[in-house]
Amino acid sequence: MTRPSDIKPREGDLPGSKFSDFEIGAELPETRFTITPDIIAEYARSVESDPRGIEVDGRRAALPSVLFVYLMSVFYRRYPPAQGGIMAGNVLRSFSPIWADEETEVVGTGRVEDKFTKKGRNYIKYSAVFHRADNGMKIAEAVNTSTFPN
């Protein structure tokens, strides 16, 4: 089992990345984690959903958004977070379910897509893709835009 805190640098633990550190086009290192039924249930309870999962073709599936709690780890592995970051936007596209009755090893990769300043705030936009480690099947892709105070 991989809790998000196992792989996500926490704000304040390391010096936060500065805006000048971010490079458009930079590849984000591969991040591997294992989602378990316990994680799926805990996440579901945290968003007021059924901890058993959602029925899909007679089987229980995790909410696709369970990947939200791992999403920033893909970015923070290369760029540790500063305190006070605020999300501006997010996209998630789902391609296949994570089943709630098994452990799933996931591989996340990503890329810095853009950095810009708007109305005095610095923004970073990055993309991430998540695949199953066992067979390479795509699970989801995401694009996140956040502003950081540095």
Next chain:
Amino acid sequence: MKRKYPITQEMIDRYGVINGDNDIIHYDHDYAVKRGFRGTLAHGLMVSGYAVDMACEKWGKDFFYNGEIDVRFRGPVIPNDVVEISVDPGELRAVTADGDALVGKIGLRK
């Protein structure tokens, strides 16, 4: 499809435990006020998670293979707010008494 979620600090804290973050804007009231907000902020992805739950109920299996949520966070959601989420084909909106918290699209990819 509409649903209301009364937000508490306990809910934010519970999400924070699984999320594994230490961003004090979600947990430290005085810090959040100093940053110009009425109180601590609910994670935008927590509110988005409510919408995804609603979308899975609405579209079922198809959302797991061909779903998409695309949000822009417009305003804060703080403890004691009631956020009302509307999920309609192609349209997503979450509002509090202060206005839009998030807007965007949700549904099946074309």
